[in-house]
Amino acid sequence: MTVSTEKELLNLRDEIDSLDQQILKLISQRATCAQRVADVKMAAGADNTQFYRPEREAQVLRKIMDLNPGPLDGEEMARLFREIMSACLALENPVRVAFLGPEGTFTQEAALKHFGHSAVTVPMSAIDEVFREVESGAVAYGVVPVENSTEGVINHTLDNFMDSNIHICGEVVLRIHHHLLVSDVTRKDKISRIYSHAQSLAQCRKWLDAHYPNAERVAVSSNAEAAKFVRGEWNAAAIAGETAADMYELSKLSEKIEDQPDNSTRFLIIGSHPIPASGDDKTSILVSMRNQPGALHDLLEPFHRLGIDLTRVETRPSKSGAWNYVFFIDFKGHSDSDMAKEALSDVAERAADLKILGSYPCGVL
Numbered sequence: 001m002t003v004s005t006e007k008e009l010l011n012l013r014d015e016i017d018s019l020d021q022q023i024l025k026l027i028s029q030r031a032t033c034a035q036r037v038a039d040v041k042m043a044a045g046a047d048n049t050q051f052y053r054p055e056r057e058a059q060v061l062r063k064i065m066d067l068n069p070g071p072l073d074g075e076e077m078a079r080l081f082r083e084i085m086s087a088c089l090a091l092e093n094p095v096r097v098a099f100l101g102p103e104g105t106f107t108q109e110a111a112l113k114h115f116g117h118s119a120v121t122v123p124m125s126a127i128d129e130v131f132r133e134v135e136s137g138a139v140a141y142g143v144v145p146v147e148n149s150t151e152g153v154i155n156h157t158l159d160n161f162m163d164s165n166i167h168i169c170g171e172v173v174l175r176i177h178h179h180l181l182v183s184d185v186t187r188k189d190k191i192s193r194i195y196s197h198a199q200s201l202a203q204c205r206k207w208l209d210a211h212y213p214n215a216e217r218v219a220v221s222s223n224a225e226a227a228k229f230v231r232g233e234w235n236a237a238a239i240a241g242e243t244a245a246d247m248y249e250l251s252k253l254s255e256k257i258e259d260q261p262d263n264s265t266r267f268l269i270i271g272s273h274p275i276p277a278s279g280d281d282k283t284s285i286l287v288s289m290r291n292q293p294g295a296l297h298d299l300l301e302p303f304h305r306l307g308i309d310l311t312r313v314e315t316r317p318s319k320s321g322a323w324n325y326v327f328f329i330d331f332k333g334h335s336d337s338d339m340a341k342e343a344l345s346d347v348a349e350r351a352a353d354l355k356i357l358g359s360y361p362c363g364v365l
Protein backbone atom coordinates (compact mmCIF):
# COMPACT_ATOMS: atom_id res chain seq x y z
CA MET A 1 0.00 0.00 0.00
CA THR A 2 1.37 3.45 -0.87
CA VAL A 3 1.91 6.14 1.77
CA SER A 4 -0.90 8.26 0.37
CA THR A 5 -3.38 5.33 0.48
CA GLU A 6 -2.40 4.65 4.10
CA LYS A 7 -2.95 8.30 4.90
CA GLU A 8 -6.36 8.32 3.23
CA LEU A 9 -7.40 5.22 5.21
CA LEU A 10 -6.23 6.80 8.48
CA ASN A 11 -8.28 9.92 7.78
CA LEU A 12 -11.40 7.91 6.93
CA ARG A 13 -10.99 5.82 10.10
CA ASP A 14 -10.68 9.00 12.16
CA GLU A 15 -13.92 10.17 10.61
CA ILE A 16 -15.62 6.83 11.42
CA ASP A 17 -14.36 7.01 15.04
CA SER A 18 -15.80 10.46 15.47
CA LEU A 19 -19.13 9.42 13.89
CA ASP A 20 -19.29 6.34 16.16
CA GLN A 21 -18.87 8.60 19.18
CA GLN A 22 -21.74 10.77 18.01
CA ILE A 23 -23.93 7.69 17.35
CA LEU A 24 -23.05 6.36 20.81
CA LYS A 25 -24.03 9.61 22.44
CA LEU A 26 -27.29 9.79 20.49
CA ILE A 27 -28.28 6.18 21.22
CA SER A 28 -27.64 6.81 24.92
CA GLN A 29 -29.79 9.94 24.81
CA ARG A 30 -32.52 7.96 23.09
CA ALA A 31 -32.33 5.24 25.77
CA THR A 32 -32.60 7.87 28.53
CA CYS A 33 -35.67 9.27 26.78
CA ALA A 34 -37.23 5.78 26.66
CA GLN A 35 -36.54 5.43 30.41
CA ARG A 36 -38.43 8.67 30.98
CA VAL A 37 -41.31 7.29 28.91
CA ALA A 38 -41.28 4.28 31.27
CA ASP A 39 -41.53 6.59 34.30
CA VAL A 40 -44.51 8.35 32.78
CA LYS A 41 -46.19 5.01 31.98
CA MET A 42 -45.49 3.72 35.49
CA ALA A 43 -46.91 6.88 37.07
CA ALA A 44 -50.04 6.39 34.95
CA GLY A 45 -50.34 2.86 36.36
CA ALA A 46 -49.41 0.85 33.25
CA ASP A 47 -49.32 -2.91 33.70
CA ASN A 48 -46.67 -5.26 32.25
CA THR A 49 -48.22 -5.44 28.80
CA GLN A 50 -48.54 -1.68 28.25
CA PHE A 51 -44.88 -0.76 28.03
CA TYR A 52 -44.57 -2.33 24.60
CA ARG A 53 -46.51 -0.28 22.03
CA PRO A 54 -46.59 -2.12 18.68
CA GLU A 55 -48.40 0.70 16.86
CA ARG A 56 -45.75 3.23 17.92
CA GLU A 57 -42.90 0.86 16.99
CA ALA A 58 -44.41 0.28 13.54
CA GLN A 59 -44.64 4.07 13.05
CA VAL A 60 -41.01 4.57 14.10
CA LEU A 61 -39.80 1.87 11.69
CA ARG A 62 -41.92 3.15 8.80
CA LYS A 63 -40.62 6.69 9.30
CA ILE A 64 -37.03 5.43 9.34
CA MET A 65 -37.62 3.60 6.05
CA ASP A 66 -39.26 6.69 4.54
CA LEU A 67 -36.48 9.06 5.58
CA ASN A 68 -33.59 6.68 4.91
CA PRO A 69 -31.19 8.51 2.56
CA GLY A 70 -29.08 5.41 1.68
CA PRO A 71 -26.66 3.93 0.81
CA LEU A 72 -27.98 1.33 3.31
CA ASP A 73 -31.15 -0.40 2.18
CA GLY A 74 -34.34 0.74 3.98
CA GLU A 75 -35.02 -2.70 5.42
CA GLU A 76 -31.45 -3.01 6.65
CA MET A 77 -31.72 0.38 8.38
CA ALA A 78 -35.06 -0.60 9.94
CA ARG A 79 -33.44 -3.79 11.28
CA LEU A 80 -30.80 -1.70 13.06
CA PHE A 81 -33.47 0.56 14.56
CA ARG A 82 -35.51 -2.53 15.47
CA GLU A 83 -32.62 -3.62 17.71
CA ILE A 84 -32.16 -0.13 19.21
CA MET A 85 -35.86 0.00 20.12
CA SER A 86 -35.69 -3.53 21.52
CA ALA A 87 -32.81 -2.51 23.82
CA CYS A 88 -34.64 0.70 24.84
CA LEU A 89 -37.81 -1.28 25.65
CA ALA A 90 -35.76 -3.76 27.70
CA LEU A 91 -34.66 -0.80 29.87
CA GLU A 92 -38.33 0.02 30.47
CA ASN A 93 -39.46 -3.57 30.97
CA PRO A 94 -37.98 -6.63 29.15
CA VAL A 95 -40.76 -8.17 27.10
CA ARG A 96 -41.37 -11.92 27.57
CA VAL A 97 -42.54 -13.77 24.49
CA ALA A 98 -43.70 -17.41 24.30
CA PHE A 99 -43.05 -19.18 20.99
CA LEU A 100 -43.57 -22.60 19.45
CA GLY A 101 -40.31 -24.24 20.51
CA PRO A 102 -37.87 -25.78 21.07
CA GLU A 103 -35.01 -23.28 20.77
CA GLY A 104 -34.00 -22.82 17.16
CA THR A 105 -37.41 -22.97 15.44
CA PHE A 106 -38.49 -20.57 12.71
CA THR A 107 -41.09 -19.28 15.18
CA GLN A 108 -38.28 -18.18 17.50
CA GLU A 109 -36.58 -16.48 14.55
CA ALA A 110 -39.89 -14.71 13.81
CA ALA A 111 -40.21 -13.63 17.47
CA LEU A 112 -36.70 -12.14 17.45
CA LYS A 113 -37.29 -10.47 14.09
CA HIS A 114 -40.43 -8.82 15.47
CA PHE A 115 -39.35 -7.95 19.02
CA GLY A 116 -35.56 -7.68 18.52
CA HIS A 117 -32.90 -9.59 20.41
CA SER A 118 -33.42 -7.93 23.81
CA ALA A 119 -36.75 -9.75 24.18
CA VAL A 120 -36.81 -12.84 26.39
CA THR A 121 -38.13 -15.75 24.29
CA VAL A 122 -39.74 -18.66 26.13
CA PRO A 123 -40.10 -22.02 24.27
CA MET A 124 -43.42 -23.91 24.44
CA SER A 125 -43.92 -27.43 23.11
CA ALA A 126 -47.24 -26.84 21.30
CA ILE A 127 -49.28 -24.05 19.72
CA ASP A 128 -52.04 -24.54 22.35
CA GLU A 129 -49.48 -23.91 25.07
CA VAL A 130 -48.44 -20.60 23.52
CA PHE A 131 -52.10 -19.52 23.66
CA ARG A 132 -52.50 -20.76 27.25
CA GLU A 133 -49.31 -19.06 28.42
CA VAL A 134 -50.53 -15.70 27.07
CA GLU A 135 -54.07 -16.18 28.42
CA SER A 136 -52.78 -17.01 31.89
CA GLY A 137 -50.63 -13.86 31.88
CA ALA A 138 -47.39 -15.85 32.41
CA VAL A 139 -45.98 -14.03 29.35
CA ALA A 140 -47.16 -10.79 27.75
CA TYR A 141 -47.03 -12.02 24.14
CA GLY A 142 -46.85 -15.15 22.04
CA VAL A 143 -45.80 -15.96 18.47
CA VAL A 144 -47.50 -18.66 16.38
CA PRO A 145 -47.24 -19.59 12.68
CA VAL A 146 -50.47 -19.00 10.73
CA GLU A 147 -49.85 -19.61 7.02
CA ASN A 148 -47.15 -20.71 4.64
CA SER A 149 -46.93 -19.55 1.04
CA THR A 150 -46.39 -23.12 -0.24
CA GLU A 151 -48.44 -25.25 2.13
CA GLY A 152 -51.28 -22.92 3.13
CA VAL A 153 -52.89 -22.33 6.47
CA ILE A 154 -51.80 -23.79 9.83
CA ASN A 155 -55.16 -25.13 10.99
CA HIS A 156 -54.09 -25.69 14.55
CA THR A 157 -53.45 -21.97 15.05
CA LEU A 158 -56.80 -20.94 13.53
CA ASP A 159 -58.67 -23.50 15.65
CA ASN A 160 -57.12 -22.05 18.81
CA PHE A 161 -58.69 -18.67 18.08
CA MET A 162 -62.19 -20.21 18.18
CA ASP A 163 -62.18 -20.69 21.92
CA SER A 164 -59.82 -18.06 23.25
CA ASN A 165 -60.11 -14.38 24.11
CA ILE A 166 -56.69 -13.55 22.74
CA HIS A 167 -56.03 -10.38 20.70
CA ILE A 168 -53.85 -10.45 17.61
CA CYS A 169 -51.43 -7.56 17.99
CA GLY A 170 -49.01 -7.99 15.11
CA GLU A 171 -47.82 -10.02 12.16
CA VAL A 172 -44.40 -10.89 10.84
CA VAL A 173 -43.40 -12.62 7.61
CA LEU A 174 -40.23 -14.70 7.42
CA ARG A 175 -38.52 -16.05 4.30
CA ILE A 176 -38.08 -19.74 4.99
CA HIS A 177 -34.99 -21.54 3.70
CA HIS A 178 -34.62 -25.24 4.41
CA HIS A 179 -31.34 -27.14 4.41
CA LEU A 180 -30.52 -30.84 4.55
CA LEU A 181 -28.48 -31.17 7.74
CA VAL A 182 -26.13 -33.90 8.91
CA SER A 183 -23.90 -34.42 11.95
CA ASP A 184 -20.28 -35.51 12.09
CA VAL A 185 -21.38 -39.14 12.63
CA THR A 186 -23.65 -39.23 9.56
CA ARG A 187 -22.62 -41.62 6.74
CA LYS A 188 -23.57 -39.23 3.93
CA ASP A 189 -23.97 -41.96 1.31
CA LYS A 190 -26.17 -44.07 3.59
CA ILE A 191 -28.94 -41.64 4.53
CA SER A 192 -32.13 -43.69 4.79
CA ARG A 193 -34.23 -41.54 7.14
CA ILE A 194 -35.03 -37.83 7.02
CA TYR A 195 -36.58 -36.05 9.98
CA SER A 196 -38.49 -32.78 9.85
CA HIS A 197 -41.78 -31.10 10.68
CA ALA A 198 -44.60 -32.24 8.36
CA GLN A 199 -44.89 -28.70 6.91
CA SER A 200 -41.20 -28.63 6.01
CA LEU A 201 -41.27 -32.13 4.50
CA ALA A 202 -44.17 -30.91 2.36
CA GLN A 203 -42.31 -27.74 1.36
CA CYS A 204 -39.38 -29.87 0.09
CA ARG A 205 -41.44 -32.72 -1.39
CA LYS A 206 -40.20 -32.41 -4.98
CA TRP A 207 -36.58 -32.04 -3.94
CA LEU A 208 -36.84 -35.16 -1.74
CA ASP A 209 -38.53 -37.13 -4.55
CA ALA A 210 -35.65 -36.21 -6.86
CA HIS A 211 -32.71 -36.67 -4.47
CA TYR A 212 -33.81 -39.13 -1.75
CA PRO A 213 -36.72 -41.08 -3.26
CA ASN A 214 -36.11 -44.10 -1.03
CA ALA A 215 -35.40 -42.42 2.30
CA GLU A 216 -38.09 -42.73 4.96
CA ARG A 217 -39.59 -39.29 5.77
CA VAL A 218 -40.33 -39.00 9.47
CA ALA A 219 -42.54 -36.13 10.68
CA VAL A 220 -41.62 -34.84 14.15
CA SER A 221 -42.96 -31.97 16.25
CA SER A 222 -40.55 -29.28 14.98
CA ASN A 223 -37.51 -28.75 12.76
CA ALA A 224 -35.38 -28.12 15.82
CA GLU A 225 -36.53 -31.46 17.25
CA ALA A 226 -35.53 -33.09 13.93
CA ALA A 227 -32.07 -31.52 14.19
CA LYS A 228 -31.70 -32.96 17.68
CA PHE A 229 -32.47 -36.53 16.45
CA VAL A 230 -29.73 -36.44 13.82
CA ARG A 231 -26.94 -36.22 16.36
CA GLY A 232 -27.57 -39.79 17.52
CA GLU A 233 -28.20 -41.63 14.23
CA TRP A 234 -25.51 -42.36 11.61
CA ASN A 235 -28.04 -42.98 8.80
CA ALA A 236 -30.31 -39.97 9.38
CA ALA A 237 -30.49 -36.36 8.20
CA ALA A 238 -32.82 -33.49 9.13
CA ILE A 239 -34.49 -30.72 7.20
CA ALA A 240 -34.32 -27.48 9.18
CA GLY A 241 -33.19 -23.86 9.00
CA GLU A 242 -29.98 -22.00 9.75
CA THR A 243 -30.75 -21.36 13.43
CA ALA A 244 -31.36 -25.05 14.17
CA ALA A 245 -28.19 -25.99 12.25
CA ASP A 246 -26.11 -23.60 14.39
CA MET A 247 -27.80 -24.58 17.62
CA TYR A 248 -27.25 -28.33 17.18
CA GLU A 249 -23.88 -28.01 15.41
CA LEU A 250 -24.98 -29.68 12.19
CA SER A 251 -23.54 -29.03 8.75
CA LYS A 252 -25.42 -28.39 5.53
CA LEU A 253 -25.25 -31.23 3.04
CA SER A 254 -27.55 -29.34 0.65
CA GLU A 255 -28.71 -25.73 0.95
CA LYS A 256 -32.03 -24.04 0.15
CA ILE A 257 -33.86 -27.20 -0.82
CA GLU A 258 -37.39 -25.72 -0.59
CA ASP A 259 -39.44 -26.33 -3.76
CA GLN A 260 -40.60 -22.70 -4.02
CA PRO A 261 -37.76 -20.15 -3.97
CA ASP A 262 -40.00 -17.48 -2.38
CA ASN A 263 -41.22 -19.84 0.37
CA SER A 264 -42.28 -17.73 3.33
CA THR A 265 -44.34 -18.10 6.50
CA ARG A 266 -46.57 -15.55 8.20
CA PHE A 267 -46.63 -15.51 11.99
CA LEU A 268 -49.06 -13.76 14.33
CA ILE A 269 -48.18 -11.98 17.54
CA ILE A 270 -50.83 -12.65 20.18
CA GLY A 271 -51.46 -10.70 23.38
CA SER A 272 -54.19 -9.75 25.80
CA HIS A 273 -54.88 -6.10 24.87
CA PRO A 274 -56.36 -4.37 21.81
CA ILE A 275 -53.88 -2.25 19.81
CA PRO A 276 -54.61 1.36 18.71
CA ALA A 277 -54.33 2.33 15.01
CA SER A 278 -50.85 2.86 13.53
CA GLY A 279 -51.95 4.34 10.20
CA ASP A 280 -51.45 1.14 8.20
CA ASP A 281 -53.32 -1.69 9.85
CA LYS A 282 -55.08 -4.98 9.31
CA THR A 283 -58.04 -6.52 11.11
CA SER A 284 -58.71 -10.23 11.61
CA ILE A 285 -62.21 -11.52 12.34
CA LEU A 286 -63.86 -14.89 12.90
CA VAL A 287 -67.42 -15.29 11.58
CA SER A 288 -69.91 -18.15 11.91
CA MET A 289 -72.62 -18.16 9.26
CA ARG A 290 -75.91 -20.05 9.25
CA ASN A 291 -75.69 -22.80 6.66
CA GLN A 292 -77.96 -21.39 3.93
CA PRO A 293 -77.64 -20.57 0.22
CA GLY A 294 -75.72 -17.36 -0.42
CA ALA A 295 -74.22 -17.21 3.09
CA LEU A 296 -70.67 -16.51 1.89
CA HIS A 297 -71.91 -13.92 -0.60
CA ASP A 298 -73.89 -12.14 2.15
CA LEU A 299 -70.85 -12.16 4.38
CA LEU A 300 -68.53 -10.65 1.78
CA GLU A 301 -70.97 -8.13 0.29
CA PRO A 302 -70.39 -5.30 2.84
CA PHE A 303 -66.63 -5.41 2.20
CA HIS A 304 -67.17 -5.23 -1.54
CA ARG A 305 -69.70 -2.39 -1.22
CA LEU A 306 -67.42 -0.32 1.01
CA GLY A 307 -64.30 -1.02 -1.08
CA ILE A 308 -62.46 -2.71 1.79
CA ASP A 309 -59.50 -4.81 0.72
CA LEU A 310 -59.78 -8.44 1.90
CA THR A 311 -56.32 -9.96 2.29
CA ARG A 312 -57.40 -13.46 3.31
CA VAL A 313 -60.52 -15.60 3.59
CA GLU A 314 -60.15 -19.02 5.18
CA THR A 315 -62.82 -21.62 5.93
CA ARG A 316 -62.72 -24.08 8.85
CA PRO A 317 -65.28 -26.60 10.03
CA SER A 318 -67.12 -25.28 13.08
CA LYS A 319 -66.78 -27.25 16.29
CA SER A 320 -70.52 -26.83 16.92
CA GLY A 321 -71.79 -29.37 14.39
CA ALA A 322 -71.08 -31.29 11.19
CA TRP A 323 -71.15 -29.24 7.97
CA ASN A 324 -71.19 -25.87 9.73
CA TYR A 325 -68.35 -23.56 8.89
CA VAL A 326 -66.56 -20.56 10.31
CA PHE A 327 -64.69 -18.02 8.21
CA PHE A 328 -61.42 -16.37 9.15
CA ILE A 329 -61.20 -13.04 7.35
CA ASP A 330 -58.37 -10.48 7.25
CA PHE A 331 -58.98 -7.02 5.82
CA LYS A 332 -57.00 -3.81 5.47
CA GLY A 333 -57.87 -1.11 8.00
CA HIS A 334 -58.36 -0.74 11.75
CA SER A 335 -61.63 -1.76 13.42
CA ASP A 336 -61.87 1.79 14.91
CA SER A 337 -62.22 3.38 11.46
CA ASP A 338 -65.71 4.46 10.34
CA MET A 339 -65.60 2.25 7.27
CA ALA A 340 -64.58 -0.88 9.22
CA LYS A 341 -67.23 -0.10 11.87
CA GLU A 342 -69.93 0.02 9.17
CA ALA A 343 -68.74 -3.23 7.55
CA LEU A 344 -68.51 -5.00 10.90
CA SER A 345 -71.99 -3.93 11.98
CA ASP A 346 -73.43 -5.19 8.64
CA VAL A 347 -71.57 -8.49 9.05
CA ALA A 348 -72.78 -8.83 12.67
CA GLU A 349 -76.40 -8.51 11.47
CA ARG A 350 -75.98 -11.31 8.95
CA ALA A 351 -73.78 -13.69 10.93
CA ALA A 352 -74.64 -16.20 13.64
CA ASP A 353 -71.54 -15.02 15.48
CA LEU A 354 -68.78 -12.44 14.93
CA LYS A 355 -65.55 -12.23 16.90
CA ILE A 356 -62.99 -9.50 16.27
CA LEU A 357 -59.62 -11.18 16.79
CA GLY A 358 -57.72 -7.91 16.62
CA SER A 359 -56.52 -4.90 14.63
CA TYR A 360 -52.76 -4.59 14.32
CA PRO A 361 -50.01 -2.85 12.31
CA CYS A 362 -49.25 -4.43 8.92
CA GLY A 363 -45.85 -6.14 9.20
CA VAL A 364 -43.01 -3.64 8.57
CA LEU A 365 -39.95 -5.91 8.49
Ligand SMILES: C=C(O[C@@H]1C=C(C(=O)O)C=C[C@H]1O)C(=O)O
Pocket residue numbers: 033034037051052053054056057060084085086088089092
Ligand atom coordinates in the same frame (compact mmCIF):
# COMPACT_ATOMS: atom_id res chain seq x y z
C1 LIG B 1 -40.52 4.62 24.21
C2 LIG B 1 -41.68 3.99 24.21
O1 LIG B 1 -41.85 2.66 24.65
C3 LIG B 1 -41.45 1.54 23.89
C4 LIG B 1 -40.19 1.79 23.16
C5 LIG B 1 -40.22 2.44 21.93
C6 LIG B 1 -38.98 3.06 21.33
O2 LIG B 1 -37.88 2.76 21.79
O3 LIG B 1 -39.12 3.87 20.40
C7 LIG B 1 -41.44 2.52 21.24
C8 LIG B 1 -42.60 1.99 21.74
C9 LIG B 1 -42.62 1.18 22.97
O4 LIG B 1 -42.59 -0.18 22.64
C10 LIG B 1 -42.94 4.67 23.77
O5 LIG B 1 -44.04 4.21 24.10
O6 LIG B 1 -42.83 5.68 23.07
